[in-house]
Amino acid sequence: MRPKHLHCQLRGLAILAFACLSLHASEPDHWITPAEASHFQTTPDPETSLAYLRRLAQAAPQRLQLETIGRSPEGRPMVVAIASRDGVFDPETARARHLPVVLIQGGIHPGEIEGADAGLMLLRDFALQGRQRHLADHLVLVYLPVFSVDGLANSSPWHRINQNGPQTQGFRGQSQYLNLNRDYIKADAPEMRDWLRLWNHWRPDEFVDIHTTDGADYPYDLTWYTEDPHKLDPAVDQWQQTLMHQLLPAYQADGHLASPYLEFRDGRDPSKGIENFGSGPRFSTGYAALQNRPGLLVETHMLKPYGVRVKAVYDLVAELLGQINRHPEALLAATTRADADTVATSDQTDHPIPLTFKLDPVPTRHEFRAYAWTLSASAISGQSWIHYDRSRQRTLSIPDWNRLLPDISVTEPAAYVIPAPWTVIIDRIKAHGLRYQKLPQATTLTAQSYQLSDPVWASHPFEGHLMLTRFAQSRQPRTVRLPPGSIVVPMNQRAARVAMALLEPQAPDSLLHWGYLNAIFEAKEYGEPRVLEQLAQDMLIKDPDMKAAFDHKLASDPAFAADPQARLQYFFDRSPWHAAQGVGAYPVLRLDAAELARLQAQPQPATEPRSSGHT
Template identity: 60%
Template sequence: MLAMPARLLLALIAVTPMTIHAKDTWTTPAEASAFRTTPSYAETQAFLRRLARAAPDTIRIETFGTTPEGRPMTVVIAARDGDLTPERARAAGKPIVLLQAGIHPGEIEGKDAGLMLLRDFARMNRLPHLLDHSVLVYIPVYSVDGHENSGPYFRINQNGPAEMGFRGQSQYLNLNRDYVKADAPETRAWLALWNTWRPDLLIDIHTTDGADYQYDLTWYAEDPHKLPPSVAAWQKAAYQEGAIPAYERLGHLAAPYLEFRDGRDITKGIGNFGSGPRFSTGYAAIRNRAGLLIETHMLKSYEVRVRAVYDVVRSVLDQVNKDPAALLKASREADSWAASLSAKPGATLPVTFKEDPTPKPFTLKGYAFTQTRSDISGDLWVRYDPATTKNYAIQSWNDLLPDVAAPLPAAWAIPAQWTNVIERLDAHGIPYTRTATAIRVSVDADQLSQPTWADKPFEGHHMLRDAAISTVKEEIELPAGTVIVRSDNADAVLSLNLLDARAPDSMLRWGYLNAIFEPKEYGEPRVVEALARKMIAEDPSLKTAFEARLESDPAFAASPRARLAFFFERSPWYTAQKVGAYPVLRLDDTTLKTLDATAPAKAGT
């Protein structure tokens, strides 16, 4: 008989159910059902509370928020030596790892793997040294209302469990698009938790959709261009050189996140899925922290997926445990890097990124597939054959390059009336002051024109897709109470992504400031008819421009409204309304020093 290959033997061990003895009172609900089902939130909490009672020195449970439907949001803290508070963790020099499951509740492996991991750490002595040198902050179910809205008909693409939670929370918001705009109560509770613990690493557990392939897990980390240098270096060493190879040695197959350029033909290569600050790892990046997205494979059995999460989280925590100082150093240097950015004259920071045009070769461990022209959709119907493994030599366009850069001023000034924006500063914990008296200063102001909006609502917002931006230097009066957000601190990158008009997840782009594009005063057509003739008489070049527009733009020529607007929008009756004037202003270092000297600010609230 031929010897079994080591990888296959390890894989069989990894997916073989543990023998469950009647006396084993620490069997998790998913294990007890042979992974056919996943427990309710009440059952999950009951298991965790029992574990905390049995191991009070290593496990503590807290409530950190309440969902819109009134359910408590639970977080579990696990550590050695009683280091179960942020103060104790920092005093002990232990990095803090935030592990979250169920932000999309149908993708719930992280919950069941977490119960097993905590059990094996705190009670079964299987992983006794897992948290010798770090502290785990674990959210078993992030979207609790979505988790409890479960049924058999969510996630049509997925192989179990028998019932799955709903992707949105109870207000139909996708929490993994809400990190910056922070609309949901759950997000605001999460941000408060983040600001309390200030974790060094965020791990977010999901289940993928898409093609079929051999990997039981894919993973994603933000491109180095999006990160502080110290965090980029730590992630490369910790994931590519440490945790992922260790995970594969446990019998698994893993790959970087597989975003296929053409879902009908996997041989056309993969690209970057375009994460940004609205996503978990993108948000961690603008908080100067490491992040790791885990995606189990939807078509593998639920047991395989749960055990894959168990082993990859174990491998990452082992990596942290080996050199906790390296992660702490990366975080510390990242904060210093962010705080120093604005000190450079003319400082800018990229806020959008584009695909590196030079691909890299990638071997995809997939399955044979066929493409059949469908008489239903009229498109290609792709079918995979999991019985036939096949490797494909393809190209990867996963790497990114900086694209649009935004200026990084000494500070931003926000007039007090823009409460929507200021409330988001509070939600994110961004420090600011308010001017105690009015003061006249020089500012850089952005004037926005030619706005275009998305065709349909997204996550409850009508998003601004794009606008032309021109910058002017102005002398203006900042009223008393104006909010001043400085950039000489660790929150500089976060602040810029919320406040700059160029940032794709800014408050402007999410539609919180759409009103600035709406003129409130209009001219009657009979009045503008006379105004147009007066303007032409005073400026003949205006007549030339008008006639050129008539010639080049048939839609304009056919619209009486547009033709009159051509003149009204060039008149002082329109410009006095300051349509498109972006209210977030930029202050340079000289102006900020003047403000500090002549109009001392008071702490913001």
């Protein structure tokens, strides 16, 4: 046995032995968490976890309170625990006392439930003034142990084929088969609507989302991910980099091995390198970035024993909160500056905002601690099959394509306008807590608009949607008469990037891409073939260029030439009868500063405030 492997094995046994004991031998047995009581062979169901939290809150009401933020589709309560040394249990008081708010969630994928069990242990050790009694000295902790409570209730030993324990695991989707970690921006799930109310109520300064990884085998018991600097305000990025430079050495000094998130380019050959997994607004940390907040994705390693994974989360979260406690003013300064910067850029008409990102073509190098592996040919898949040898470790220098560069960017409008009939869009604006003005009367305005064409949809559903994968677009002025109840969403607000992610057609998780606006590509009026025959004859006589274009298409496109209906439709699509239907006219308008000022000067506008409460 090689010394390096022996050290790793002893480290794992030490962590497991520590995790399998109550962290407070002096505490009565009834404060041992359900997972500890089973020596981390099992994890509790939602009702058992909630019962434990309620007992804890009753025992320490000055330090811990519970709040129900909503109910799942199956009727289960969604509960957050609010931890505060000085009894600060509301965001207004936290802000008045200059205390940063840290939101931590577990169980968004409830088969990956370490965050819940580590959370119960941390909250106990804080509330009962154990080894974490200083956890919230200079901050307020909002802990959501189980986001997908219905998914956790749907537990089975057959849900996580890649994972080493616990004995049963929750299901990745909630009870409507939606993946909550693909739902942040589109907000289909009732649980996500409740989460967004929680977010807008507390406006946290730091966000942590706890998962378990799949994929390769390696010595690390935890990997982590933060958003690329190009996605963040510079103040937030600088704070985040400082945090990680302090956090990781301290964490690894506790005996853990940690690595940046390992998304391998080729799972059968890790030596080919890693790359950015492409987080965007549908994901937790991608959404936090739109809200000008640092976000930390935590991924324990699925093949480590469950107790090791829970201990890895416990220690990381405790160390992170300790870092924030030592310098709370630095985090508050970063998020305050980021919000102010977002508002300030709304006055810069030439300021491009990135919507999409691409991998930097020039990689850096990553020192990867790996298990040795071999490849064998598979007669089943026809591909190579990787085998890891945990008795042998080695360190490789592999290419790292984690850095991103802006790809598609657009200038920011002064405001967006959404006509009243488009309730599916207005509904999302409200769900995300964006500030808007409702027009009290019919209004005519001229604004920039998008004209879309050549749509192509995915062939298979994703999260219940047939997504629009590509289209052509152009921008042009349009004069429209807006009915009463249309809304204006100004960009001089802190969450302006959320509006752009929803409303700019090319944004990767725009409502257009998710298929909510498919109807705009459908013509509702049509022509009979006998009428279109005459229309085509007349158009060819009047327009020689059209005749040349039609003849070219016949010669170059055999499928078109063989389709009589397509040949007639060619002329209808280029006629005033088709243009009058507005096919492909994107309903969301972009206002410049002058037109916005005119709208805002109208007498007695009705304004609906952002919702600040939650159930």
